[in-house]
Amino acid sequence: MGLEEAMASGxxxxxxxTGSIPEVLGDAAMLIPPGDFAMLADNVIKLMEDRLLREELCRxxxxxxxxMYDADRVSGEFARVLKEI
Structure with missing residues (x-):
């Protein structure tokens, strides 16, 4: 499942x-430095134990x-770019 699909499914x-991940996810995810397995484990436990945090991130x-990925918005943006070309 891609990041966008994960967000859309709650x-x-x-x-x-890394890369564009912070831009794609914004404040809708818990972001950790690559290779920081202790922080990953801490955040997994935090999500398991904190129902309000889980619900907030899902929302x-x-x-x-x-x-960001509404079909009308994306198709309108695509049409705008095509007109500029």
Whole structure:
């Protein structure tokens, strides 16, 4: 499952601070440095134990996916770019 699909499905996400991942996820995920396995473990435990945090990340992810990847918005942006070409 890709990050966008995970957000849209309301799955809480823990991912790494690499490439465009922080830009894609924004504040809708827990982001950790690559290779920081202790922080990964801590965040997994935190998500398992904190229902409110899980719900907040799920809500933020769904909202972000709807806002950023809405079919009408994306197709409108695509049409705009094509007109510029």
């Amino acid at each position: 799955t809480p996400i823990i991912s790494t601070l 933020k992810g769904r909202e972000r996916a709807e806002r």
